[in-house]
Each structure stands twice: as structure tokens, then as C-alpha cells.
Amino acid sequence: MKIAIFVLADMFVPLLLSTGNCLEKRHAHQVRYLNFLPHDHKLLAKNTDQLYPRNLETLDGTAQMSENIFSQDEVQTMVGFMQAKHGGSLSEWYGRVNTVARYVRHFIDEHQPQLFVVWNGQDHIGQVITALSQRQHIPVVYLENGYFANTLQADLAGVNASATLASLDYEAVLAKAQAGSVSTDAEAPPFLLRPLTRTQLASIALAHRANLGYYTQYPEQRGFSRIKTWKIKRQRAAIPNDQVTLPEQFAFVPLQVHDDTQVLLNSKLVHSVEEFFETVHAAIRRTCGADYPIIVKEHPEDLGRYDYTALRRKYPDVIWLRKFDIELLLDRANMVFVINSSVGLQAVGRKKPTVVLGESFYSKPEIAFVVKDLAELDAIVHRAAQGVDEMMSIRIDRFLDALNRTLFVKGTWKHPACIRTGPALAERLLALYERNPQLEGGNAALSHPATANG
Structure with missing residues (x-):
């Protein structure tokens, strides 16, 4: 062949x-x-x-x-x-x-x-x-x-x-x-x-610089620079690890890459990472109360290339992390909120109640708390707060085995x-x-x- x-x-x-x-x-x-x-x-x-x-x-x-x-x-x-x-x-x-x-x-x-x-x-x-x-x-x-x-x-x-x-x-x-x-x-x-x-x-590199029409010929290369990439990596390495004591219970909101195709193409209810966060933050506050801990973690790929300073200042009630062990956050979280990222499926695999707002192959009601209409979000958050029951746990195991055999x-x-x-x-x-x-x-x-x- x-x-x-x-x-x-x-x-x-x-x-x-x-x-x-x-x-x-x-x-x-x-x-x-x-x-x-x-x-x-x-x-x-x-x-x-x-x-x-x-x-x-x-x-x-x-x-x-x-x-x-x-x-x-x-x-x-x-x-x-x-x-x-x-x-x-x-x-x-x-x-x-x-x-x-x-x-x-x-x-x-x-x-x-x-x-x-x-x-x-x-x-x-x-x-x-x-x-x-x-x-x-x-x-x-x-x-x-x-x-x-x-x-x-x-x-x-x-x-x-x-x-x-x-x-x-x-x-x-x-x-x-x-x-x-x-x-x-x-x-x-x-x-x-x-x-x-x-x-x-x-x-x-010399051929690139000598070709004045390079970006017309290769428009997908515009904005790409190996030196810029190297500098961003240096900036990321210089960011210190967050030192924080995790609360006994909390809702975890891991952010996706701001320009990820998953967000830009496969999210009908929310159209940006900021809109996603503000939507779920409001729902958690309405459903779980003003004092319920919320932890947000920025995506590693956005460190040094996208700034959430304004959003952090707007929501001082949120624990905002940049560099922290995501495995520990998933292990300790009571609920996880995602658009459609891989972290969402990792949370499902841990049997964590996972609220999904975007389109994905795992956005199925048998294994996650799927939002199809924002008018239903509060009710879904309330159900997620009750945890994953035994039947959902069994379904999750079967689904994960199916993924390994098909995808x-x-x-x-x-x-x-x-x-x-x-x-x-x-x-x-x-x-x-x-x-x-x-x-x-x-x-x-x-x-x-x-x-x-x-």
C-alpha cells in the first residue's frame, strides 16, 4: 500500500x-x-x-x-x-x-x-x-x-x-x-x-532574511520566531512555583490555551477563556455560596504570552495559580470545570464531577456533567456538587477502556x-x-x- x-x-x-x-x-x-x-x-x-x-x-x-x-x-x-x-x-x-x-x-x-x-x-x-x-x-x-x-x-x-x-x-x-x-x-x-x-x-535563517516576500510566500510563519520562543521559555523558567495551602474543598477551573482550536472552533456556549471563567465563577457563587473556594490555574503554554492580570484583579475571591502541580489539584478538587480540554477527561478518569461547557468526544452525560444550555448551568453545578455516584463510576471505567481501543x-x-x-x-x-x-x-x-x- x-x-x-x-x-x-x-x-x-x-x-x-x-x-x-x-x-x-x-x-x-x-x-x-x-x-x-x-x-x-x-x-x-x-x-x-x-x-x-x-x-x-x-x-x-x-x-x-x-x-x-x-x-x-x-x-x-x-x-x-x-x-x-x-x-x-x-x-x-x-x-x-x-x-x-x-x-x-x-x-x-x-x-x-x-x-x-x-x-x-x-x-x-x-x-x-x-x-x-x-x-x-x-x-x-x-x-x-x-x-x-x-x-x-x-x-x-x-x-x-x-x-x-x-x-x-x-x-x-x-x-x-x-x-x-x-x-x-x-x-x-x-x-x-x-x-x-x-x-x-x-x-x-539567511535565506529567510534575504527573501523579502517570505511572509507572503509562507503566511503561516508570520509571528513565529525561534528567538522569541527561546525568550518565552526563559521567562517561564523564571516564574516561581506557587506556594499555597489548598483548602479542604474547592472547585478547580483549569484554563485552556487562549487561542486553542478547541476554544475557537468547538465552544458554542462561551467564546473565550475569559468568558468561560466568568460564566462558571458566577454559577459557582450562585449555587455554592460566596465563600466556596475556587482555584484557577493558567495553562503553561500561555505563561509569558498571554496576560490575565486584569482578570485576576477583578476576582480577588479566587485563588489564582500559574505554576502548581496540576495532578495534586485534580486529586484534591471536589468539582472540575472545563470547556473541553484534556484536563477534563483526566478529571473524569479520577471520578471527579466534571462540568463540561464545550464540544468533545467525552462530553457525554453518562460520564460527565454536560452543559448544553447556559440556562441549565446552575442546576448542573448543583448536581455535580453531589459527586459521582457508583453507576457513573462504572460507566467511566468502561468509557476509558473504549477510548484505548478506538481513539x-x-x-x-x-x-x-x-x-x-x-x-x-x-x-x-x-x-x-x-x-x-x-x-x-x-x-x-x-x-x-x-x-x-x-
Whole structure:
């Protein structure tokens, strides 16, 4: 079978190369990698000879084509999140999307992949791949971080609120899990990542500075700086750990990343982290009283890049934490309030009453206290304050087992541990391909991989 893997960013290079290595050496499939950014393309080129496009500047001859595959309206819909995050004009994004789309169509026509793999899929290139693959009836597997430590997501419909399980009720999730399997612990074939040298990094940086049209060519790079990232990491490291004695009982409100796609795209009741906090704060005060302790913790990724000072000053009745052990907070909390973050599922796993305001694959009334209408919030908070009963506890255990068999894969994208993730992720990709309902003859293709490779 021919498999195409789009590598979204350099941080995922080790994981995806290791997975591709397993698909080739253990399962005898052909793997091709796609990437469209200078630094990441150079890193991939140093580690595989199956990188496409071969020439990033000419896009193997497609860069000079003038045909536009997607209209301005289609592009505006596709890049809404990316444009809000990175800026740039619609005309820049229109050019970028169609330039990439022309190449992806050329790649599909030339290489005939039978399976595409992308990370998350909400970015503009992921959406281009999805749209063009759908036209050719090519299944796409979407990857993302899992909701527990050392887990990843892999699904044919999408990730987070777009995952297959999100559209299924509780019983349907359990039924689907009967056909799934827990990921294996097979040993990965040998793989050694070769990083870029300082000279190569300097050459890439110089080429960037010399290209006056760089951000028009790559609008998704606007606002990105390795030096800026390094400075933010230094700032975070300098923030002291919070010293606080936890109250005997409290409601825990962990904040999500302020510009997370989960908040921007999958939250209909509240439209920002600030609105979420103020909504649940008011409900807790109305339901539990003015003196009930509330603890808020900022997301680590927002430290140094988003300021909640004004909100902290507005609510002096709240214990506000920046650096504190989240595991301890989850263990000690009486209730947890989330939009749809991974921390919400971690709280559910601890059998904590978890009030969920956003869309997620775990926002199911059998295992959480799900808010569909803000008019019901006070009543739901009152029920959550009573705790998780025995029946809900049993349902939670069954649901978590189902997740491990259908959505989650044991492993991480972080190097070097990700090298050991390759075998399990490769097996899950193939299992999803076999279970793809739109595919006819998929099992036959996998039964004779050497023949399929030609």
C-alpha cells in the first residue's frame, strides 16, 4: 500500500519518520512524506529520500501554474483560524492555499496514495489534503496529542470534538470498542534522527532574511520566531512555583490555551477563556455560596504570552495559580470545570464531577456533567456538587477502556521517546485503514502488501 504522511512541523519529524520506518520495514508498505516549510523540509531531507516536493521553491514545477483549485470564499473558510492566529491578508492566504493545493493534486495524481496521514488537520494544508483526498475517496487519518500522559489520538474523522466518537452516544462508543484493540508494545526498528547542523540552520535563517516576500510566500510563519520562543521559555523558567495551602474543598477551573482550536472552533456556549471563567465563577457563587473556594490555574503554554492580570484583579475571591502541580489539584478538587480540554477527561478518569461547557468526544452525560444550555448551568453545578455516584463510576471505567481501543494510542511525539511509539502507531493506522467504511477491497490491499507496492 502507498501511504502519504504530511509532516506539519519539525517537532513531529522523529515520530512520523519512526512510524513510516515501521510501516516500511515491518509491514512492507511504501511511505512518502510531504512538507512545505523551508526549515522542516531541510530536516526531513536530511533523514529520508522519500520527501516531496523534491524542490520546495518550484514545487516540482507546479509553483508556476496559475490554476486556482479553491475559490476565495472556500479559502476564507479554510484559513479563518490560521489567519486569526498568524495575520496576513486574504490574498496572501489565497495564494498560499492554491499553490499548495496544485502540488498536492499533482502528488496524488502521480503517486496514487491509498492513505493520507496528517497531524490535527485544522491547518490550511491539512484542510487542502482532506478536501483533495475526499475527491479521490482516499481515507485520511488525523493524529493529535492524547488526553492522558503518553497517549496520542488517531482517527478517520478528525481529532478532539471532530473525532468519530464525538458523534456517537455512550452505548455506541462501547459497541465500537468491541472491534478495536489495545496498542502493542512491539520493538521499533532501528532509527537515528540526524539533526540540522549550526551551519545549515544559519543558511536557512539567511535565506529567510534575504527573501523579502517570505511572509507572503509562507503566511503561516508570520509571528513565529525561534528567538522569541527561546525568550518565552526563559521567562517561564523564571516564574516561581506557587506556594499555597489548598483548602479542604474547592472547585478547580483549569484554563485552556487562549487561542486553542478547541476554544475557537468547538465552544458554542462561551467564546473565550475569559468568558468561560466568568460564566462558571458566577454559577459557582450562585449555587455554592460566596465563600466556596475556587482555584484557577493558567495553562503553561500561555505563561509569558498571554496576560490575565486584569482578570485576576477583578476576582480577588479566587485563588489564582500559574505554576502548581496540576495532578495534586485534580486529586484534591471536589468539582472540575472545563470547556473541553484534556484536563477534563483526566478529571473524569479520577471520578471527579466534571462540568463540561464545550464540544468533545467525552462530553457525554453518562460520564460527565454536560452543559448544553447556559440556562441549565446552575442546576448542573448543583448536581455535580453531589459527586459521582457508583453507576457513573462504572460507566467511566468502561468509557476509558473504549477510548484505548478506538481513539488513543500509547506513545508520544516527543523525541527520543517517540521512536518507541512507531510500531503501535503504525499498527493503528493500518487497523483504521481496514475499518474505513468507504473503502472497498482495503483488506485485500493489506493482505498482500508486497504486491500492492508493485
